[in-house]
Amino acid sequence: MTALEKHLDERDLARSLRADVREGLTGTPKRLPPKWFYDARGSLLFEDITRLPEYYPTRTERAILEANADRIAGITDAKTLVELGSGSSEKTRLLLDAMLRRGTLGAFVPLDVSESALLSAVASLTDAYPGLSITGVVGDLTRHLRHLPDGDNRVVAFLGGTIGNLVPDERAAFLGDLRAALHPGEWLLLGADQVKDPGVLVPAYDDAAGITAEFNRNVLHVINRELRADFDPLAFAHVARWDPDHEWIEMRLRSTRDQQVHIRDLNLTVPFTTGEELRTEISAKFRRAGLTAELAASGFALRHWWTDPRDWFGVALAQAV
Template sequence: MTLEVHLDADDLARTLRADVLTGLTADPKWLPPKWFYDARGSELFERITELPEYYPTRSERQILTDRADSIARHTRARTLLELGSGYSTKTRLLLDALTTAGTLETYVPMDVSPTALQAATARISVDYPALRVHNVVGDLTRHLKHLPGGGARLVAFLGGTVGNLVPAERAAFLSDVRAVLEPGEHLLLGTDLVKSPTVVVPAYDDAAGVTADFNRNVLRVMNNSLGADFDPEGFAHVALWEPEQEWVEMRLRARWPMRVTIPGVDLVVDFKAGEEIRTEVSAKFRRDGVAAELSDAGFTVDHWWTDRDDLFGVSLARAV
């Protein structure tokens, strides 16, 4: 098992400082969702994926369970590159299918969290001893060019995470993925589908309050990393459906007026009661829109699958 680091602790700290300074001096205020994910945030998200309200993980897992063998036969992938791999829980369905097909030689997970990356791949190395595992610590919006080349590659970007990017960011990201691949290589993309807000919103505002705790974790990250004095309980978790954009927004809403000091960026931020920080956008998609965005980036969709309830879509696209 090898480790390639393009995002070390110093780079991560610089990026956090830049995002906090830019986002919390904007009007309205915002923060990127990647800062949820310290060790505690990663554990909270794993809990979210098992909640009854959170359908995306179950729905995508059902698709992969049903279609992994087809994916393996169609791609004949020798290298599986997984972006934002986290704990790699669904990846095993692809690993099993590709190793059974006899083609897979190398697994390359990429994540910003070296802790989650190494914990997951340590188990994979034991369970798939013939597989070469090449860990890449990096930011998928900056470091795709460092992904290794060589033979029949399949890039997997699962979980609907592409929906965390706004349209211009998605276009840039998909173009960057296409630039990494040779013609004929493949992208497996998970996309949450447009549906009733009565189904979507509870997935981001569960009854047990796990998502609220996850949302507030971005404040704890700033406290721990930048010496900030946020009171996480001073912010209410908010999840709203935005019909024009067809996405869910997660926000943190100040319960009362407060002044927050962030020594790590030499910043003092005042919040009015009711003022919000947008912490995540989670776009929902339609089949035609996914195909159009992939086509604009230089892909053609070979296969499109949904779960039995049409809640989630997985597309297998080929670089052209």
């Protein structure tokens, strides 16, 4: 059985894009949220990034899940698996397989902002797991957690280190909203990239082949297409920088010349000076103690923590208390 619940449509996305672009490009410093990287082209570029030799998070997290999926299934006895920001749900198949082997799982609920990506994932998973009830939810994980289908003994998976794209206040709000959507005793499975040598971190966001640079500039292509802007993406250089005070990577686009960008649908002209930077993403890195404290502040108790031999990436299993 499959179903699709929509809490977001093209008009919602258009309004959100307009608001984010106007607020971000008229602010000081200029900024844009990373969710606008991910049109069809951006999603393909990110898939390419995950296969790069410099980009360790995807393969490292997958190895952790491969080693511990059966244990996660045994600890949680999950009847429903929810995945936030599901995309293609490839890594989640490790969890689905383990939970089905356990014999407890009856339902899978992927949530994603992209209806097309969700439909593709749901169709693929329906073919692979014909006996599983699958309900896709089109929604924004920062706005629509209250609409997650209720269930019995749910495990919510938020993988890929994506929680690092939220600044601390946003993380607190997200975790608080998620805790409010769960019953006591239900679970959060969280992938978190860890603080490490900047010599490892920075190349992961600034690869030698330039694919991350093209991914970063894709947000300008999106704005050009959707809001009739005239960004010249090649007039912006990709920048990836480690911020040791905040312990996060910042991705930026640096203007290579004085220029003015016209965004026709917003009736907005945005000036850039040579060297001025536009922040497009943060990717916070975590320490176990700090993440444990953030979870506790939102009503989650860390029950288990798994990592890789180099201690580069962590997968936390926390319980709503």
